[in-house]
Amino acid sequence: MGIAYQNLRISFSPYFPPAEFAPASGCKLTAKLQFPIMISSNCRSKDFESSRYRVRNFSLMLQYMVPENDGNGDEKFKSFGNWIRGSRLLFTGGSSSWWNLDEHKKVEIGAVKPVTVYLALSRMWKLVWDSNRWVLLVAFGALAMAAIAEISMPNILAESIFSASRGKTVVFARKIQLLVILSFTSGICSGLRSGCFGVANIILVKHLRELLYSAILFQDISFFDKEAVGNLTSRLGADCQQLAHVIGNNINLITRNALQAAGALANLLTLSWPLAISTLVICSVLSAIFLLYSRYVMRTAKLTREFAACADEVARESFTLLKTIKIYGTERKEVGRYNQWLDKLAFINTRESVAYGLWNMSFSTLYRSTQVFAVVLGGISILGGQTSAEQLTKYVLYCEWLIYATWRITDNLSSLLYSIAASETVFQLMDLLPSEQFLSKGVKLQELTGHIQFVNVSFHYHQRDMLLEHINITIRTNEVVALVGPSGCGKSTLVNLLLRLYEPTNGQIFIDGTPLRELDIRWLREKIGYVGQEPNLLHMDIKSNIRYGCPVDTTQEDIELAAKQACAHEFISSFPNGYDTIVDDNLLSGGQKQRIAIARAILRNPAILIFDEATSALDSESEHYVKDAISALKDNQCGQKTVIVIAHRLSTIVAADKIFVMDRGQVIETGNHEELLCKDGYYARLVKVHNNVFTSVCSEQLD
C-alpha cells in the first residue's frame, strides 16, 4: 500500500478520526510513503503513534483524508493543469502512464476473487431458471424466430427487387407476401423477446437483492465492523442494478446478433467465399481490438464501482452526521472529502470514455472500409462476368448485417463485461455463509431464570489489544446489578458478549448453568430486553416501534401498559395520532426515544433486562420515573427479572443489589453501594467526585 499523491497536504478531519489508524499493525504505511504527509494541527500527532489507531482497511483511512486546500480557486487551477497534462500525455506518446490504472488498485476495497464470465452467467441463469424457466424458454424461442425472420429478409428483398426489374410479376408478388409475413413475424417475436427478457431481468435483480440482503444481515456483527455501510448499500443498489442489464439487454442482444451474424455469414459463404473470408478477416481484426478494449473496460468498471461506493459512503456519513457538520461548519471539508472520490471517478471515467472513443473509431473505419472493399471486389467480379448485380446487392446487404451484428455483439459484450465486473463483489458477499450462530441448532431451556456467570472471560476486538481480562462475575436470578467504570473500560463490551454479538476470546459465559454457545441464539435473544446507548427507532409508527421484535402477540393494552411503565404513555398520547404517529428523526427528543426503547424492552417481558446507559439521554424527572420502572420490573407483577444496568449516573445505580466496578477491562471491586463506600476504594472515589461535581453545580445555581 502506498500513497501516490504528489505534494498533497493531507489532514484528518477531527470529527471523523481514522478510528483504526496506526502503522503498527500489519500495514507498514510510513515505510512506503513516497512523499511526506503533513498533518495539520487539527489532528493530534500522538493519535498516529498511539496503538489505539490501527489500519484495518487502508481504503477506509483514505476516506478520512481531505486535501487541505479543497474548494478554493487554487485547486481549480491545479485540476485544470492536471487535465492539460493528461491530454498532453495522451497525445504525445506518454500514454502508457496516462492509461495506467495500477496505482488505483491500491485503494480497492477488499481483494475480490475475479469471477469468470461463464461462472457469473451460469449463476445468474440459475437464479432465473429455478424460479421462472418459462419466461426464459419463451424469450429464447421468440428470439430465434425473430432472428430467422430478420436474416431471411435481405435475400428476399434483393430477389423481389430483381424480379421486378426483370418483369416477373408473379415472383415479385410472392416475394412481397413473404416479406410481409416475415416483417410481422419479426415484429411480434421481437416484442415478445424484449418483454420476456425484461421480466427475466426483474426476476434476476429481485433474487439478487433478496439473497444479498439476507446474506449480509445474517453475518456476525464483527463483519459490519470491517465493512463500511455505504459499500454494502452500494452493492445492493448500484451493483445489483448494473446486473439488471445482463439478461434483459446483454444476453438478449448478444444472442440475437450472434444468430444474425451466423445467418449472414452462411449467406455470404454461399454467395462468394473469397468475399466472405475477406469480411471475416475484418471482423476478426475488430474482435481483436475489442478484446483489448474489453480488458480495459473490466478494470475501469471495477474501479468505478469501488470509487462510487466510497463516494456513497462519504455522502451517507455526512447526511447521518448533518447536525455535527452544521455545528462545526465543516460543509466545505465534507464537499472536499466527497470531491476526492469524484475526482478519482472522473479520472477513471475519462479514460474509459477515451477508450470507448478509440474503439468506436476503429469500428467505424473498418465498417466503412468493408463496404468500399465489397464494392471494389464485387465491381471487379461483375466486370469480369463472375458475379451478377443481384449477387453483389445481396452480398453488400449481408456484409452490412455481419459487420453490424459484430459491432452490436462487441458493444453488448463490453457492457456485459462491465456488469460481470460488478457481479464479483455481489457474488462474493452472497457466498458468505451465515454466522455460525444461526447455523447451529442450539438448546432451548424449559425456562430462563436469568442466572449469569462469566468464568475467566477475556476478549479483544479484531486486531485490537486485549480489552477484557479474566472476568469472573456471577449475577443471580432477579438481581439488579450495575456496571460502573470509566468510559472505554469495556462495560458495553461485556454486555455485547452476553448478547453473543461477539464470542469471548477465552473463558465461558453460562446462563442458567448452560454455556452460552450451546443455547439457541434466537430463543435466548427473545428472552432478553435491551435498551442501548443510542436508542434507534425505525421509521414506522410508535406502536410498531414498541412491538418491534416482540416474540408474542400483543394487544393495544399491552403496548400502552409497557409505555406507561416506561413513562412514555403521556407524551405519546399528546401526539394527534397517538400511538399511530410515525417516528422520524426530528419528532422525538433523545429522552423520548429512549423511553420508547424501554417500553419495547419491557413489552417482551424478558427474563434478562439490559440497560446500557439507558438513563443518559433522559431529563432528571424522566430518569426518576425510569428508575421507578426498573424497580417495578424488579419486583414485578409479571414475573421477576435479572436487570443489568450500565450507568454513569450515581442515582441510577445506588439502588442496585450489586455493583461491579470496572477499570481497564477488569472487575476491580464488587459489592453494594454501602459495602463499596466502606471499602473506600475506586468506587468511593467515584462517588466523592460525583458529589463534589453535584455540590458545585448546586452552589453555582444557588449563587
Ligand SMILES: Nc1ncnc2c1ncn2[C@@H]1O[C@H](COP(=O)(O)OP(=O)(O)OP(=O)(O)O)[C@@H](O)[C@H]1O
Ligand atoms: N466494534 C468495535 N471494534 C473495535 N473496538 C471497539 C468496538 N467497540 C468498542 N471498541 C473499543 O473497546 C473499548 C471499550 O468500549 P466499550 O463500549 O465497551 O466501553 P464502555 O466502558 O462501555 O464505554 P462508555 O462508558 O463510554 O460507553 C473502547 O476503546 C472502544 O473503542
